[in-house]
Amino acid sequence: MEPSSPPSRKGRSNVLFAIVAIALLLVGIGVPRVDGWFRNTSVSYLDFGPQANVAVPILVFFQASSPSTPVAGQRNIIDTIPGQPGYNDFWRVFKVLAPSGYVANTIRSMADAVASGYTIQMTDTVVNCPVVNPNATVGGSAATLVSGWYRNRDVSYIDEGTRSPVDGWVVVDAPIYAFFHADGTPFAGQRNVIDALPGSPGYSDLWHVMKVVVDTSYVANSLKDARSILAARDAGQLTIDPTMIYVNCPVVS
Numbered sequence: 001m002e003p004s005s006p007p008s009r010k011g012r013s014n015v016l017f018a019i020v021a022i023a024l025l026l027v028g029i030g031v032p033r034v035d036g037w038f039r040n041t042s043v044s045y046l047d048f049g050p051q052a053n054v055a056v057p058i059l060v061f062f063q064a065s066s067p068s069t070p071v072a073g074q075r076n077i078i079d080t081i082p083g084q085p086g087y088n089d090f091w092r093v094f095k096v097l098a099p100s101g102y103v104a105n106t107i108r109s110m111a112d113a114v115a116s117g118y119t120i121q122m123t124d125t126v127v128n129c130p131v132v133n134p135n136a137t138v139g140g141s142a143a144t145l146v147s148g149w150y151r152n153r154d155v156s157y158i159d160e161g162t163r164s165p166v167d168g169w170v171v172v173d174a175p176i177y178a179f180f181h182a183d184g185t186p187f188a189g190q191r192n193v194i195d196a197l198p199g200s201p202g203y204s205d206l207w208h209v210m211k212v213v214v215d216t217s218y219v220a221n222s223l224k225d226a227r228s229i230l231a232a233r234d235a236g237q238l239t240i241d242p243t244m245i246y247v248n249c250p251v252v253s
Helices: 022-026 110-115 226-234
Strands: 033-038 041-046 056-063 066-070 090-098 119-128 145-150 153-158 174-180 206-213 239-248
Touching (some): 226 239
Parallel strands (some): 174 206
Antiparallel strands (some): 056 066, 145 153
Protein backbone atom coordinates (compact mmCIF):
# COMPACT_ATOMS: atom_id res chain seq x y z
CA MET A 1 0.00 0.00 0.00
CA GLU A 2 1.08 3.60 -0.49
CA PRO A 3 1.38 5.70 2.69
CA SER A 4 -1.76 7.78 3.01
CA SER A 5 -1.55 11.56 2.94
CA PRO A 6 -2.06 13.60 6.12
CA PRO A 7 -4.84 16.17 6.27
CA SER A 8 -4.27 19.80 5.37
CA ARG A 9 -2.14 21.85 7.71
CA LYS A 10 -3.42 24.61 9.89
CA GLY A 11 -2.36 28.08 8.78
CA ARG A 12 0.33 30.07 10.54
CA SER A 13 0.18 33.74 11.46
CA ASN A 14 2.94 36.29 11.10
CA VAL A 15 3.26 36.94 14.82
CA LEU A 16 6.90 37.50 15.72
CA PHE A 17 8.45 34.86 17.97
CA ALA A 18 12.02 34.49 19.21
CA ILE A 19 13.12 31.48 17.15
CA VAL A 20 15.90 30.59 14.78
CA ALA A 21 14.55 29.71 11.34
CA ILE A 22 14.95 26.21 9.94
CA ALA A 23 16.93 27.77 7.10
CA LEU A 24 19.82 28.27 9.51
CA LEU A 25 20.00 24.53 10.02
CA LEU A 26 20.39 23.98 6.32
CA VAL A 27 23.56 26.06 6.18
CA GLY A 28 25.00 24.26 9.18
CA ILE A 29 24.82 27.03 11.79
CA GLY A 30 23.34 24.60 14.26
CA VAL A 31 20.51 24.14 16.68
CA PRO A 32 20.46 26.63 19.57
CA ARG A 33 19.81 25.71 23.18
CA VAL A 34 17.44 28.20 24.83
CA ASP A 35 16.67 28.86 28.49
CA GLY A 36 13.06 29.05 29.62
CA TRP A 37 10.92 28.70 32.76
CA PHE A 38 8.93 25.80 34.15
CA ARG A 39 7.04 26.50 37.38
CA ASN A 40 9.62 29.07 38.55
CA THR A 41 12.53 26.78 37.71
CA SER A 42 15.00 27.27 34.87
CA VAL A 43 14.81 24.75 32.01
CA SER A 44 16.53 24.45 28.64
CA TYR A 45 15.17 23.37 25.28
CA LEU A 46 16.38 23.00 21.72
CA ASP A 47 14.86 25.37 19.18
CA PHE A 48 14.25 23.72 15.81
CA GLY A 49 11.90 26.50 14.76
CA PRO A 50 8.31 26.61 13.50
CA GLN A 51 6.53 23.46 12.37
CA ALA A 52 3.08 22.37 11.30
CA ASN A 53 1.10 20.16 13.67
CA VAL A 54 0.52 17.39 11.12
CA ALA A 55 2.90 14.42 10.89
CA VAL A 56 4.22 13.09 7.56
CA PRO A 57 5.29 9.53 6.64
CA ILE A 58 8.67 7.94 7.32
CA LEU A 59 9.38 4.38 6.18
CA VAL A 60 11.10 1.97 8.59
CA PHE A 61 12.00 -1.52 7.34
CA PHE A 62 11.24 -4.72 9.24
CA GLN A 63 11.53 -8.40 8.41
CA ALA A 64 8.30 -9.82 6.99
CA SER A 65 8.93 -13.11 8.80
CA SER A 66 9.40 -11.25 12.11
CA PRO A 67 7.55 -7.91 11.91
CA SER A 68 9.05 -6.62 15.16
CA THR A 69 12.62 -7.16 13.96
CA PRO A 70 14.19 -4.27 11.99
CA VAL A 71 16.14 -4.94 8.81
CA ALA A 72 19.72 -4.54 9.97
CA GLY A 73 21.58 -1.70 8.25
CA GLN A 74 18.58 -0.29 6.39
CA ARG A 75 18.23 3.46 6.66
CA ASN A 76 14.81 5.03 7.12
CA ILE A 77 13.25 6.76 4.10
CA ILE A 78 11.49 10.12 3.84
CA ASP A 79 9.95 11.91 0.86
CA THR A 80 10.30 15.59 1.76
CA ILE A 81 13.01 17.84 3.19
CA PRO A 82 13.09 21.36 4.71
CA GLY A 83 12.03 24.03 2.27
CA GLN A 84 9.71 21.72 0.35
CA PRO A 85 5.90 21.66 0.62
CA GLY A 86 4.69 19.21 3.22
CA TYR A 87 7.90 19.01 5.23
CA ASN A 88 7.62 18.52 8.99
CA ASP A 89 10.05 17.47 11.73
CA PHE A 90 7.39 15.09 13.05
CA TRP A 91 7.07 11.78 11.19
CA ARG A 92 4.47 9.04 11.39
CA VAL A 93 6.16 5.64 11.17
CA PHE A 94 5.14 3.25 8.41
CA LYS A 95 6.54 -0.30 8.61
CA VAL A 96 7.82 -1.82 5.38
CA LEU A 97 7.82 -5.62 5.64
CA ALA A 98 10.75 -6.85 3.55
CA PRO A 99 11.20 -10.51 2.50
CA SER A 100 14.10 -12.61 3.77
CA GLY A 101 16.14 -12.08 0.59
CA TYR A 102 16.04 -8.30 0.79
CA VAL A 103 19.45 -6.58 0.88
CA ALA A 104 19.60 -3.52 3.12
CA ASN A 105 19.44 -0.17 1.30
CA THR A 106 18.46 -1.69 -2.02
CA ILE A 107 15.43 0.59 -1.67
CA ARG A 108 16.29 4.25 -1.07
CA SER A 109 13.12 6.14 -1.97
CA MET A 110 9.47 6.08 -1.03
CA ALA A 111 8.46 5.64 -4.68
CA ASP A 112 10.61 2.50 -4.97
CA ALA A 113 9.23 1.17 -1.68
CA VAL A 114 5.69 1.51 -2.99
CA ALA A 115 6.64 -0.01 -6.35
CA SER A 116 8.27 -3.00 -4.63
CA GLY A 117 4.90 -4.41 -3.65
CA TYR A 118 6.09 -5.04 -0.11
CA THR A 119 3.45 -4.69 2.59
CA ILE A 120 3.48 -1.21 4.15
CA GLN A 121 1.69 -0.79 7.47
CA MET A 122 0.82 2.49 9.16
CA THR A 123 1.61 2.62 12.89
CA ASP A 124 0.52 4.92 15.70
CA THR A 125 4.13 5.94 16.39
CA VAL A 126 5.26 9.50 15.71
CA VAL A 127 8.94 10.45 15.93
CA ASN A 128 10.53 13.88 16.16
CA CYS A 129 13.40 13.74 13.65
CA PRO A 130 14.39 17.18 12.30
CA VAL A 131 16.34 17.01 9.04
CA VAL A 132 19.54 19.06 9.30
CA ASN A 133 22.76 19.82 7.50
CA PRO A 134 25.21 16.91 8.01
CA ASN A 135 27.60 19.38 9.67
CA ALA A 136 24.99 20.82 12.03
CA THR A 137 25.65 20.93 15.74
CA VAL A 138 23.17 20.75 18.60
CA GLY A 139 23.90 23.22 21.39
CA GLY A 140 24.51 21.52 24.72
CA SER A 141 23.10 18.17 23.59
CA ALA A 142 24.62 14.74 23.18
CA ALA A 143 22.27 13.98 20.29
CA THR A 144 23.95 12.43 17.27
CA LEU A 145 23.02 12.60 13.60
CA VAL A 146 21.31 9.67 11.91
CA SER A 147 21.64 8.90 8.20
CA GLY A 148 18.55 8.27 6.08
CA TRP A 149 17.39 8.33 2.47
CA TYR A 150 15.50 10.98 0.54
CA ARG A 151 14.75 10.03 -3.07
CA ASN A 152 17.98 8.00 -3.40
CA ARG A 153 20.07 10.69 -1.76
CA ASP A 154 21.73 10.84 1.64
CA VAL A 155 19.95 12.84 4.31
CA SER A 156 20.79 13.53 7.95
CA TYR A 157 18.44 14.02 10.86
CA ILE A 158 18.45 14.26 14.65
CA ASP A 159 16.39 11.63 16.44
CA GLU A 160 14.53 13.26 19.34
CA GLY A 161 12.39 10.18 19.93
CA THR A 162 8.69 9.53 20.50
CA ARG A 163 7.78 11.98 23.25
CA SER A 164 5.02 13.74 21.29
CA PRO A 165 1.55 12.16 21.38
CA VAL A 166 -0.62 12.04 18.29
CA ASP A 167 -4.32 12.16 17.51
CA GLY A 168 -4.69 10.61 14.10
CA TRP A 169 -2.30 12.60 11.89
CA VAL A 170 -2.29 15.59 14.24
CA VAL A 171 0.62 15.95 16.66
CA VAL A 172 -0.75 16.89 20.08
CA ASP A 173 0.80 20.15 21.27
CA ALA A 174 1.46 21.82 24.62
CA PRO A 175 1.30 25.57 25.31
CA ILE A 176 4.37 27.79 25.45
CA TYR A 177 3.94 31.37 26.66
CA ALA A 178 5.89 34.07 24.80
CA PHE A 179 5.76 37.67 26.04
CA PHE A 180 5.07 40.74 23.89
CA HIS A 181 4.45 44.45 24.18
CA ALA A 182 1.09 45.83 23.09
CA ASP A 183 2.66 46.93 19.77
CA GLY A 184 3.50 43.29 18.94
CA THR A 185 7.25 43.43 19.62
CA PRO A 186 8.80 40.70 21.79
CA PHE A 187 9.48 41.61 25.43
CA ALA A 188 13.27 41.76 25.70
CA GLY A 189 14.85 39.61 28.38
CA GLN A 190 11.75 37.57 29.17
CA ARG A 191 12.17 33.82 28.86
CA ASN A 192 9.36 31.71 27.46
CA VAL A 193 7.32 29.69 29.96
CA ILE A 194 6.14 26.07 29.68
CA ASP A 195 4.03 23.90 31.98
CA ALA A 196 5.07 20.30 31.21
CA LEU A 197 8.31 18.34 31.22
CA PRO A 198 9.25 15.11 29.42
CA GLY A 199 7.63 12.12 31.05
CA SER A 200 4.79 14.10 32.60
CA PRO A 201 1.16 14.26 31.39
CA GLY A 202 0.59 16.91 28.76
CA TYR A 203 4.18 17.08 27.52
CA SER A 204 4.99 17.33 23.82
CA ASP A 205 8.05 18.47 21.86
CA LEU A 206 5.60 20.48 19.74
CA TRP A 207 4.59 23.73 21.46
CA HIS A 208 1.65 25.96 20.60
CA VAL A 209 2.68 29.59 20.98
CA MET A 210 0.52 31.64 23.34
CA LYS A 211 1.11 35.36 22.96
CA VAL A 212 1.20 37.02 26.38
CA VAL A 213 0.66 40.78 26.05
CA VAL A 214 1.85 42.83 29.03
CA ASP A 215 1.79 46.56 29.78
CA THR A 216 4.71 48.96 30.26
CA SER A 217 4.89 48.32 34.01
CA TYR A 218 5.82 44.67 33.58
CA VAL A 219 9.37 43.65 34.58
CA ALA A 220 11.02 40.86 32.57
CA ASN A 221 10.83 37.44 34.25
CA SER A 222 8.43 38.57 36.94
CA LEU A 223 6.28 35.69 35.71
CA LYS A 224 8.00 32.29 35.53
CA ASP A 225 5.06 29.93 35.94
CA ALA A 226 2.13 29.16 33.64
CA ARG A 227 -0.32 29.10 36.53
CA SER A 228 0.78 32.60 37.57
CA ILE A 229 0.34 33.81 33.99
CA LEU A 230 -3.21 32.49 33.89
CA ALA A 231 -3.97 34.05 37.27
CA ALA A 232 -2.65 37.40 36.05
CA ARG A 233 -4.86 37.13 32.99
CA ASP A 234 -7.90 36.41 35.13
CA ALA A 235 -7.03 39.47 37.22
CA GLY A 236 -6.97 41.65 34.11
CA GLN A 237 -3.23 42.31 34.32
CA LEU A 238 -2.41 40.88 30.89
CA THR A 239 -3.99 39.20 27.89
CA ILE A 240 -3.26 35.84 26.27
CA ASP A 241 -3.82 35.42 22.54
CA PRO A 242 -3.42 31.91 21.08
CA THR A 243 -1.55 32.06 17.77
CA MET A 244 -1.45 29.61 14.87
CA ILE A 245 2.29 29.11 15.39
CA TYR A 246 3.72 25.75 16.48
CA VAL A 247 7.40 25.28 17.32
CA ASN A 248 9.56 22.19 17.76
CA CYS A 249 11.34 22.77 21.07
CA PRO A 250 12.25 19.50 22.85
CA VAL A 251 13.18 20.05 26.49
CA VAL A 252 16.67 18.81 27.30
CA SER A 253 17.07 19.83 30.97
